Structure formats: structure tokens, C-alpha cells
Amino acid sequence: MQKPFGVLLVVNLNTDLxxxxxxxxxxxxxxxxxxxxxxxxxxxxxxxxxPPHDGMSVSAIISESSITVHTWPEICFARILVDSCKxxxxxxxxxxVESWFQPTDIDVDIYDW
Numbered sequence: 860m861q862k863p864f865g866v867l868l869v870v871n872l873n874t875d876l877x878x879x880x881x882x883x884x885x886x887x888x889x890x891x892x893x894x895x896x897x898x899x900x901x902x903x904x905x906x907x908x909x910p911p912h913d914g915m916s917v918s919a920i921i922s923e924s925s926i927t928v929h930t931w932p933e934i935c936f937a938r939i940l941v942d943s944c945k946x947x948x949x950x951x952x953x954x955x956v957e958s959w960f961q962p963t964d965i966d967v968d969i970y971d972w
Contacts, residue, residue: 863971865924865944868952872962873935879960880932881913890919890926893955897947899923935963 879885883906894901900922907916912933919926923945930937937960941952949969957965 865942865972866947866949867943867970867972868939868941868947868949869968869970870937870939870953870956871966872937872939872956872960873964874937874960874962875935876961877932877935880930880935880937881908881915883908883915883917886915886917886928886930889928889959890917892959893941893952894919894921894926896955897941897943897952899926899943899945899947901926 874880879889887904887906890904891901902920902922904917904919908914909916912931914932915928915930917928921943924942925940927940928937939956941947953967
């Protein structure tokens with residue numbers, strides 16, 4: 860069997876930290892700060908807010924693929940996707956997500972591709 864080419868980390872979580880769920884600046888910083896320890900290089904970040912609840916979608920294009928965060932503040936929910944064609948430390952990535960979002964509930968899925 861062929862060795863996987865990349866990995867997709869999908870984190871679904873609930874958090875009481877509503878500020879991070881509605882702040883493009885904080886989510887922008889999250890994308891930068893999660894990429895560095897994982898050895899990923901951010902090329903560009905785009906942020907979009909969605910009224911009326913001020914949910915956010917923030918996408919960081921990285922040289923290895925992408926980091927995307929979608930938030931639904933009205934239900935205290937976020938989905939974080941880290942997609943990389945480079946092997947990454949998924950345990951470290953989850954710890955970084957937990958330190959930023961302080962989830963009250965978390966579900967993690969990892970897919971090799």
C-alpha cells in the first residue's frame with residue numbers, strides 16, 4: 860500500500876469564548892500561530908464575516924495547502940480544518956486548537972490522503 864501523501868485534520872468544537880468566534884483578527888492570528896509550530900508557511904489569509912450573527916470564515920492559504928476556520932457564534936461552534944500535503948504533528952495541532960479555543964466539547968477526525 861502506498862504511503863499517504865497528506866493529512867486532513869478536522870476539529871469540531873464548542874466554546875464559551877464568543878470573542879474568538881466573531882473576531883477576524885483573532886482568527887487571523889490563530890492561523891499564523893498554528894502554522895509556525897507545525898512547520899507550515901502562510902502565504903495569504905482571507906477573512907469574511909457573515910451577519911446577522913457575525914460568524915466568520917477565515918482561510919489561510921499555506922504553501923502546503925490550507926488552514927480554514929468556520930464559526931457559528933450563535934451556537935458557540937467552530938470547525939477548524941488543517942489540510943496539508945506535508946506530514947504534520949496532528950497531536951500538536953489539536954493541542955494548539957485547544958489552547959486557543961478552550962473547547963467545552965471537541966471532536967477530532969484525521970484523514971490520510
